[in-house]
Amino acid sequence: MTDTSIQPSDLLETDDGVSLKAKLARATRRNKLRALGLVAPLGIFLIIGFLWPIGAMLLRSVHAPDFGEIMYRTAALMEDWDGEGIPDEAIFTAVVADLTQAKEDKTIGRAATRFNFSFPGTRSVFTRTGRKINTLTEGPYTEGLIEINDAWGNHEFWLNFQRLVKPFTTRFYLNSVDYQVGENNEIVRQPEERQIYVRLFIRTLIMSAIITGFCILLGYPVSYLLATLPLRYSNLLMILVLLPFWTSLLVRTTSWITLLQKEGVLNDIVVGLGLVSDENRLQMMFNATGTTIAMVHILLPFMILPLFSVMKTIPPSYMRAARSMGANQFTAFRRVYIPQTLPGVGAGSILVFILSIGFYITPALVGGQSGQLISNIIAYHMQRSLNWGLAAALATILLLGVLFLYWLYNKIVGVDNMKFG
Amino acid sequence: MSLPAYAGPGERIWYYSFRFFCGLVFLFLILPIIVIIPLSFNAEPYFSFSEGMLRLDPDAYSLRWYLDILTNGMSDRNAPFGWAWIADSWNNAQWLHSMRNSFFIAFVSTILATVFGTLAALGLSQSDMPYRNLIMSLLIAPMIVPLIITAAALFFFLSDLSLSQTYTGIIIAHAVLGVPFVVITVTATLVGFDRSLMRAGANMGANPRTVFFKIVMPLITPGMISGALFAFITSFDEVVAVIFLAGFEQRTIPRQMWSGLREQISPTILAVATIMVTLSIILLTVLELLRRRSERLRGIKPQ
Structure with a gap:
């Protein structure tokens, strides 16, 4: 049917006198609504239980109203301070009023922690001042506060104070790429010993790349074997791939601890064989090696399964055709077989890479110091240091990376084509 | 892919070394899982094979770590065996407590x-579905977003609703994490679904509900069950969200293993791990049976 011809549905009518076209449109609309209605419960569940929480957490990376809320009187006055020297008596009076109330509300500790994150070593300024705040019954408060702790007379301390009472901030992002706001509100690099995050991001990327590389190296031949063996053998061998896939992550990590530790099975074997003396047992755990070995084992099925499903669809006659035309085994494999498997390699690699840059459990248990990944530092800031803003900023950067890869995966493979087993 | 008769010596060497390499990879995949099974019967409190075990001396093997699963945390573990002992174990043993939690949470969230x-x-498999790709990407996202991010986000969210450290909170989290697996497996089943069967049913006078329950349901049930199994194992294995969301009362098996591995490392963990491996073997078997049934139902002949 071409565009110029009259569509039969324009002319035809159904028995109730409505044109067929309108009737069809209505039916399509109803179908669309029904489809949407079926997806809606899950959609709403995920929006409330997944998207919203993640959005709210990411907001914490730029929004930190805590300190400003606790010191709200000071915060209101702080806006007009010109940033020269130290503020005037009015602001000091407000600080005393705020701290007195914070002491009653027991929120001084929180304010102190927040302040300490952006200006390390100042925690005690708040706690100590809080303890003595009741002795300051009358002015001038400027001298009184400075007497309790001379940080109150410090210009840099006050600049930091002014930045911190603002509810919105970019400092967490600066910190997560190893920068900070310097003395005169300019952006400077963190001191050498505190530059850890960029290095950690790079390490996470490199280790994920290495793990993905190993997975291709080990997974490709195995998938090829599985795809070319007769079904009765390959089904049996497939169990060896699927069983690890179905076994708990923690169980597999436990196994690797059993195998890799100094008094573990592998070390016993090499010592038993006399390759290594008993005193020089190999350190295979609590470093990057341990993390890499365990993660390759855990993620290998995610490489083999997509590779296998692609290789399964490649007709063996192509290789035979190439050979009959004079290519040797190697050339036929390289020029005919490998190009056809690239979608599978791409799918598997992206999947393995995505999963490994977000890995947490295995690095935490077998990683030691040098095997930690970015997730571990996010968990550390969430649970130990309680620097939630920084955790959120690091998480946002990680998430953006993952979403980019997910988008790439979608382009190459399409989410619809994801399958298990 | 057997070796052709005309293969030269080079090809022969290549063929056998290739097989050898694949054999090594299979060993790498399966050995770590197998090795913990004998170790869990170790009579000594170590994570390695004792000399007695290598000599297959029966005295070097014991069930003490399995007994420990039942007794650890009991108020009186030396009491004589009887109903009181069983009740004490059921109520107080830490591992049993976390097993109950694991099954309960996994069941409800599944x-x-x-x-x-x-x-x-x-809905997604309807031909008229608008924004199909976008919605699909959203539904799969919980599988892709790093667990630590989801867990941290849910921690803040559920704390605000005072649902952290409750079963409800963990169940919500695990349901979110399990959803992608169900969506993927059921969608995959529906791809091969012959829509004319529905029309045939309607043609013969069945209303949409009858069509759904008599025709659609039986055909997608295998996909649904395997999706449910995936969701179950996801929840059963999941530990990051539990670390963030569970209190002592809600700890699950993986949570207990996590703290066991970090604090007081004991072979009881190997015994638990062995039980979990057994469980995954059972699940794997069920899945395989389902797959065959589904192929049979849809008339796909096993090749």
């Missing part, structure tokens, strides 16, 4: 994920 996921998969 039901949630399966119901939501199956409905959504049915």
Whole structure:
């Protein structure tokens, strides 16, 4: 049917006198609504239980109203301070009023922690001042506060104070790429010993790349074997791939601890064989090696399964055709077989890479110091240091990376084509 | 792929070394899982094979770590065996407590994920579905977003609703994490679904509900069950969200293993791990049977 011809549905009518076209449109609309209605419960569940929480957490990376809320009187006055020297008596009076109330509300500790994150070593300024705040019954408060702790007379301390009472901030992002706001509100690099995050991001990327590389190296031949063996053998061998896939992550990590530790099975074997003396047992755990070995084992099925499903669809006659035309085994494999498997390699690699840059459990248990990944530092800031803003900023950067890869995966493979087993 | 008769010596060497390499990879995959099974019967409190074990001396093997699963945390573990002992173990043993939690949480979150996921998969497979790709990407996202981010986000969210450290909170989290697996497996089942069967049913006078229950349901049930199994194992294995969301009362098996591995490392963990491996073997078998049944139902002949 071409565009110029009259569509039969324009002319035809159904028995109730409505044109067929309108009737069809209505039916399509109803179908669309029904489809949407079926997806809606899950959609709403995920929006409330997944998207919203993640959005709210990411907001914490730029929004930190805590300190400003606790010191709200000071915060209101702080806006007009010109940033020269130290503020005037009015602001000091407000600080005393705020701290007195914070002491009653027991929120001084929180304010102190927040302040300490952006200006390390100042925690005690708040706690100590809080303890003595009741002795300051009358002015001038400027001298009184400075007497309790001379940080109150410090210009840099006050600049930091002014930045911190603002509810919105970019400092967490600066910190997560190893920068900070310097003395005169300019952006400077963190001191050498505190530059850890960029290095950690790079390490996470490199280790994920290495793990993905190993997975291709080990997974490709195995998938090829599985795809070319007769079904009765390959089904049996497939169990060896699927069983690890179905076994708990923690169980597999436990196994690797059993195998890799100094008094573990592998070390016993090499010592038993006399390759290594008993005193020089190999350190295979609590470093990057341990993390890499365990993660390759855990993620290998995610490489083999997509590779296998692609290789399964490649007709063996192509290789035979190439050979009959004079290519040797190697050339036929390289020029005919490998190009056809690239979608599978791409799918598997992206999947393995995505999963490994977000890995947490295995690095935490077998990683030691040098095997930690970015997730571990996010968990550390969430649970130990309680620097939630920084955790959120690091998480946002990680998430953006993952979403980019997910988008790439979608382009190459399409989410619809994801399958298990 | 057997070696052709005309293969030269080079090809022969290549062929056998290739097989050898694949054999090594299979060993690498399976050995770590197998090795913990004999170790869990170790009579000594170590994570390595004792000399007695290598000599297959029966005295070097024992069930003490399995007994420890039952007794650890009991108020009186030396009491004589009887109803009181069983009641004490059931109520107080830490591992049993976390096993109960694991099964309960996995069960409820699986039901949630399966119901939501199956409905959504049915919607997604309609030909008129608008924004199909976008919605699909959203539904799969919980599988892709790093667990630590989801867990941290849910921690803040559920704390605000004072649902952290409750079963409800963990069940919500696990249902979110299980949904993608159900959506993917059920959608995959529906791809091969012959829509003319529905029309045939309607043609013969069945109303949409009858068509759904008599025709659609039986055909997608295998996909639904395997999706549910995936959701179940996801919840059963999941530990990051539990670390963030569970209090002592809600700890699950993986949570208990996590703290066991970090604090007081004991072979009881190997005994638990062995039980979990057994469980995954059972699940794997069920899945394989389901796959065969589904192929048979849809008339696909096993090749």
